[in-house]
Amino acid sequence: MTDALYLAETRQRTFEAHVERALDDRVVLDRTCFYPTGGGQPSDTGVLRDPVTETTWRVTGVEKRDTIHHMVDGNPPTAGTSLVGELDWERRYAHMRYHTAQHLLSAVLLEAFDAETTGNQLYADHAHLDCAYPxxxxxxxxxxxxxxxxxxxxxxxxxxxxxxxxxxERRLDPERTRLHLLPDSITEIRIVEVVGPDGTAYDRTACAGTHVASTGAIGSVEVVGRETKGTGEERIEFVLS
Ligand SMILES: [Zn+2]
Structure with a gap:
């Protein structure tokens, strides 16, 4: 299994790794900072570089299958090759800001409107969130x-x-952490917590995405619109600046 470095350290943008497997258009590494598409957050992009031959490969997408697969252009590097990886940091950092903003929005909707989040999708320059509300x-x-x-x-x-x-399941509020949405096969839960001014959790959610280390890094939030997504379901669109 690939060591997913982004789960612990979201600010790391370069890393060294070895190729474990090379397939037609993709590679599996022993460790990576590249986030795979999931949880409404798009994958990272960037480059992999062989420092010996100075060959570089563009990482065009990252998917989680049996483990993390990096889609590359051209012939992929062979198994055993030592590589340096580098993320497109501006894109990843925008995803971290948007993802953290989405957690705050989910918490505010639950707190003020009793509206549970039903879906979300973020990009590097806008995002939307669906929730159960008329x-x-x-x-x-x-x-x-x-x-x-x-x-x-x-x-x-x-x-x-x-x-x-x-x-x-014993310690956390099930409505906020939404653990019931996770398959039974998941036995370890990654919790993302926003700590309130009094030191207790303002929000706790089960999430495998990448986030900024404090809400101040999100920047200014603008709610730019809403639309009906079906009976009793609303979509809220927002942008950060
Ligand atoms: Zn998250």
């Missing part, structure tokens, strides 16, 4: 935006850690 008014959206920007201004710490599933 319809938000313009005032609701303005209130949501103001609350999000208050949470950014408070610069709350964001922490992540792994819990045994049984412990997670």
């Amino acid at each position: 319809r938000f008014s313009a005032t609701d959206l303005a209130d949501i935006e103001a609350r999000l920007n208050d949470l950014v201004a408070a610069d709350l710490p964001v922490e992540w850690y792994v819990l045994d599933r049984g412990e997670a």
